Amino acid sequence: MWNRLAIVLVLVAGCGSRGGGDDGGGDASSDPLLGLASLTVTPADQTLVILQGQPATSGYTATGTFTDGRIEDVSAFVSFTLGEPTLGGFAASQLTTTTAKGGRTQVVATGSGVVGMTGLTVRLQQTHNDPGSTLPADPAAPFGGPADVGRTPQLVYPNDGVVVPPNLGRLELHFRPGAQANSLFELTFASAVLDLKIYLRCTDPLDGGCVYLPDDQVWLWVAESHRGTDPVMWSLRATDDAGTAVGASSAQAMRFAPDDVSGGIYYWTTTHRAIMRYDFASPTQTVAEQFVGTEMTGGTCVGCHALSRDGTKLVAEAGGQNDGRLLLLDVATKTPIVPFGSTQKSNFESWNMDGSAFVGVYADTGATNFNLMLFDATTGAVTETIEAGGTATNPTNHPDWSPLGDRIAFVNVGGKNTLQMMYNGEIRTVAKAGGVWQPHQVLVPRAAGKNRYYPAFAPDGKLLVFDESTCNAGNTGGECNGDTDPTALLYAVDGIAGGAVTALAHANGPGVADEGATKLTNSFPKWNPYVFRSSTTGGRLAWVTFSSTRRYGLRRPPGNGTLLWMAAVDLDAPAGTDPSFAAFALPFQDIGTSNHIAQWTTQVVGPIQ
Incomplete structure (x- = not known):
């Protein structure tokens, strides 16, 4: 939504200007650049400061060396331009910066086909009073008092090293104020391109701490100054209005990805027994809306669901364990494609690349087919069974169709109960070659005391994440049955070649308020369908969502439920290293409900209410 905010630039004469002359044509003897061999641009590598909303200016000189x-x-x-035109513009050789953000770029001089350049750092220096706080006339003055470690505030959320999309827009910052006497706070965002100080009160107290939500202007300054570049460090100082003493927190890093996240997200809330949705590309939506509840299933709960990649079709299982009736829905018209419950039953599903078919599994009451079943998306009929080693004792479960369309990952159950609650799973794949599904391969074998389940292919079709939970004893128990297990952790493996398994330690990691707890129920991973850049210079980044019982900073999860979390994943991370970054809670979800299985689409089809 926030990517629609305009970055206002002070641009003079467009994005570049020249003082005269001609790059070609005319009388060669009168061409002042005839024989130009090189250009040197000065001043070299300077830093310009945007001070309290006033643009910085500087004249530039291009010195030519001739043959x-x-x-x-x-x-x-010559013509002067900026490599990053959103940072300012030229009138002849005079640069005027934007006032909207800081950043790094190149000053480029071009003439007669010759290019010269030098570096430029634009630094935004700003103080800002939180509009929701009542502050002293000069809120900065009390911070000149003496330092006192007894006044030290504590940063609580988000975790150090978090990466967020620049269009997230809403990222709460949680902190504990330190000493009870602390009532005035100075929040600093600092980097080579930003020096932003925000003065605020604890206007939203919670559980012994404070919640601060940056306003639109603050978000714009911070996110746009660091889009796809170096991290920004945030820290907090605390005092009272008299400046009696000042405490200072440590600093933590926050990064902004270079690209806005797009796509739709559909998740299941057990509290309302409904599927909710949110459009990341919407300029207006701020909270998730209910998409479908029990109105199409005769009052029966809809839960585990899957969306076609293009967002046009939804399949959802109703009734939970030992039911398996399917709702196959046209998303745009919100009408059933076939009558509810008229197809072969299935517990979990996943769609192929073009949305013409989905794969399902069913091993509960009345089951006769324990392998992978392919369903036609128009008729709901089972058109093919893929032999994957499934039996009544060891059925298949949790299928996930690769976005490349060439293979399906799934679970082979080691200890049967129902498919919602099963034990000692292992991760397998089947690949298609020459139009024929090949014999299955074991990707991550089963292990004593472990349950491995819910595989999900990253959008590159290569990296695969899955859940692993640990039993208290043996291979069974409610704590390791694949259904929001307390010990569930996310792991990654090469989804094609297999090999070493790596824990997503940063994504799995607890927050400050979890006080070292590791049983956080990190469950049901799903991927945004796009591969994004990891920086402005390249690399590949993807986003994974999952549910967790960890604390949302100072906020406790709803009852015994879970909230939805999202983490960046570096698709180019070296093998054997953790490719994940610290996770953040999705701000548009209802934090009073228990939320699960955040399925993604490339777009939201049909109007957002």
Whole structure:
């Protein structure tokens, strides 16, 4: 939603300007750049400061070296531009910066086909009073008092090293104020391109701490100054209005991805027994809306669901364990494609690349087919069974169709109960070659005392994440049955070649308020369907969502339920290293409900209410 906020630039004469001359044509003898060999741009590598909303200005000189040895000022005959035009613009050789953000770029001089450049750092320096706080006339003055470690505040959320999309828009910052006497706070965002100080009160107290939500202007300054570049460090100082003493927190890093996240997200809330949705590309939506509840299933709960990649079709299982009736829905018209419950039963599903078919599994009451079943998306009929080693004792479960369309990952159950609650699973794949599904391969074998389940392919079709939970004793128990297990952790493996398994330690990691707890129920991973850049210079980044019982900073999870979390994953991370970053809670979900299985689509089809 926030990617629609305009970045206002002070641009003079467009994004570049030249003082005169011609790059070509005319009388060669009168061409002032004839014989130009190189250009030197000065001042070199300077830093310009945008101070309290006032643009910075600077004149630039282009010095030409010619083939005959002459060295001359040719500023009037070249064009000056910025490599990153959103940072400012030129009138002839005079630069005027934007006031909207800081950043790094190149000043480029071009003439007669010759290019010269130098570096430029634009630094935004700003103080800002939180509009929701009542502050002293000069809120900065009390922070000149003496330092006192007894006044030290504590940063609680988000975790150090978090990466967020620049269009997230809403990222709460949680802190504990330190000493009870602390009533005035200075929040600093600092980097080579930003020096932002925000003065605030604890206007939203919670569980012994404070919640601060940056306003639109603050978000714009911070996110746009660091989009796809170096991290920004945030820290807090605390005092009272008299400046009696000042405590200072440690600093933590926050990064912003270079690209806005797009796509739709559909998740299941057990509290309302409904499927909710949110459109990341919407300029107006701020909270998830209910998409479908029990109105199409005769009052029966809809839960485990899957969306076609293009968002046009939804399949959802109703009734939970030992039911398996399917709702196959046209999303745009919100009408059933076939009558509810008229197809072969299934517990878990996943769609192929073009949305023409989905794969399902069923091993509960009345089951006769324990392998992978392919369903036609128009008729709901089972058109093919993929032999995957499934039996009544060891059925298949949790299928996930690769976005490349060439293979399906799934679970082979080691200890049967129902498919919702099963034990000692292992991760397998089947691949299609020459139009024929090949014999299955074991990707991550079963292990004593472990349950491995819920595989999900990343959008590159190679990296695969899955859950692993640990039993208290033996291979069974409610704590390791694959259904929001307390010990569930996310792991990654090469989904094609297999090999070493790596824990997503940063994504799995607890927050400050969890006080070292590791049983956080990190469950049901799903991926945004796109591969994004990891920085402005390249690399590949993807986003994974999952549910967890960890604390949302100072906020406790709803009852015994879970909230939805999201983490960046580096698809180019070296093998054997953790590719994940610290996770953040999705801000648009209802934090009073228990939320699960955040399925993604490339787009939201049909109007958001």
